[in-house]
Amino acid sequence: MRCPQRRAVGAGLVAASLALALTGRATAHGGSLSADDSRALAVPLWLFLSTGGGVVGVSFLLTSFVTDRELLRAVRERRRDVVLPSGVRRWLAICARAIGLLGLAAVLVVGVVGPAAPLSNLAVLVVWVGWWAGFTMTTYLVGNAWPVFNPWRVALPLRERLPAPDWRLPERVGSWPAVAGLLAFIWLEVVSPLAGDPRLLAGVVGAYSALAVAGGFAFGEEWFERVDPISRVFASFGAVAPVYRDAGGSLGLRVPGTGLESPDLVRDASDVAFVVALLWVTTYDGLVATPPWRGFATAIVGAGVPAAVLYPVALLAGFGVFLAIYRVAVSRGRRDAESYRDPLELANRFAPSLLAIAAGYHVAHYLGYFIELSPALLGALSAPLAPPAPVAVVLPPWFSVVSLGFVLLGHLGAIWVAHAVAYDLFPSRMQAVRSQYALTAAMVFYTMTSLWIVSRPYAAPPFV
Incomplete structure (x- = not known):
């Protein structure tokens, strides 16, 4: 084994060991709303150790030994069309849009006039359990149906029927507004008490709806x-999901994760920042709900730093x-590969692989939460x-093992995607392998951070 590879493996093992040293009892916690904040789901320490070390070993085995370009290409190009009659597709789209508009109306109305208790209010349960947890999971486990459910896209047909400004964003703006919006969200x-105050939630959703419809119009x-x-x-x-829509609007099936290998998915530095932001915000959302x-936060605020400054900083x-x-x-990967390719091009091509980690952590973070509160959602409906x-x-x-498993599967998926992209970019086998040393070490860091957060018991964020 070459020295750079030894260093990368060592970094991964150190990260795993550090996470284990800080853990003890592994637990899973939900997101913004919880039926029982005190629960702790135990996972044996040896299991956490073996899975953490095993994922590092398997990842590097994939990077080092799967070198058949034809196999990688065959996996990526394995597609099958999904044929739906145009009439069926049209009615499905109409029903989906109606559900989206009805759901938005229910959130706005029931959030104001419904029960004040969050676990009994349909608006709170629909937004956090049904939509942000449940629906989001379908986007990477099945396919992205949000464009047909999105109630705010009603602005687009209005734009065609009414006089509308022909505004365009400057090209240099890129996707930075979406990055800022995601961090702000x-x-x-x-x-804020969005998960516990239905009236506030309805107000925020109403304001966001007005902004989205006005912006779309x-x-x-764009x-x-x-x-x-x-x-x-x-x-x-x-892009992680098996069901996709091609440029012509037709539906198709593919191997999950292979959509992340597309060269058009990330186009510039702002798109790279959005991918990293998506990975980070899911991590942050879990981090602030841990005892550490x-x-x-208690120590920092006690030292005189305002809590209002601590969280955004x-x-x-x-x-x-x-x-x-x-x-x-x-x-570092470009340097290890001794490549003259543009660093921005490499950043653009490898960034989508991080979405597999983000998806794995999201399902680990929210699956148990969704299952726990689904009966309350059905009762409110x-x-x-x-x-x-x-x-x-x-x-x-044992359900906490499932959560850990999804984090590790996301990591393995990210390694596979980055590996396949490397073989697209570099003609030499060794260039492709060497380009992955540092990126794999970064992925191990991201994943072990996620594992450590999932392993901590839930603790309500202080000072909010």
Whole structure:
């Protein structure tokens, strides 16, 4: 084994060991709303150790030994068309749009006039359990159906029927508005009582709806492609999914994750930043709900730093660290491969592989949460204004193993995608392999960070 590879493996093992040293009992916690904040799902320490070390070994085996370009190309190009009659597709689209508009109306109305208790209010349960947890999981496990469900896209047919400004964003703006919007969305989710105050949630959704419809009317499709962070999140996750829509609008099936190998998915530095931001915000959302963060935040605020400053600074600083780690890894990989390719091109091509890690961590973070609170959601749907007493599912202790498994699967998927892209970019086998040393070490860092967060018991974020 060459020295750079030894160093990368060593870095991964150190990260795994550090995570284990800080763990003890592995647990899983939900996101913004929880039926039981005190639960702790135990995972044996040896299992955490073996899975953490095993994923590092398997990842490097993939990087080092899967060198058959024809096999990689065959996996990527394995596609099958999904044939639906045009009439069926049209009615499905109409039904999906109606569901989207009805869901938005329910959130706005029931959020204002419904029960005040969050676990009984349909608006809270639809937004956090049904949409942000459940629907988001379908975008990377099945396919991105958000364009047909998105109620704010009603602005596009209005734009065709009414006089509308023909505004265009300057090219230099790129996707930076979506990056800023995503960071702002997660910051607001963390620091405000959106999950516990249905009236506030309805107000925020109403304001966002007005902005999205106005933006779509003024800028057209460009608004949802470059500005709207929610549409960008679902589009990014949709590249992981097996069901996709081609340029002509036809549906097809592919091997999950192979959509991340497309050279057109990430086009510039702002798109790279959005991918890293998506990876980071899911991590941040979990981080601030752990006991170590509670201890850190208490100490910092006790030292005189305002809590209102701590949370956005931590959000931006963490994003900067994640982005810097990725850029350094790509630069080091270019140097290890002795390549003259443009560093920006390499950053663009390898960035989508991080979406597999983000998807793995999202499902690990939210699957148990979704299962726990689904009965409460169904009860609220049955009687929005007078729902029955909320019921929650009690997950078995072994379910935390499932959460850890999804984190590791996301990591393996990211390694495979980056490996396949490397063989597209570099003519030499050794160039392709060497280009992955630093990037794999960065992925191990991202994944072990996620594993450590998933392993901590839930603790409500302090000072919010």
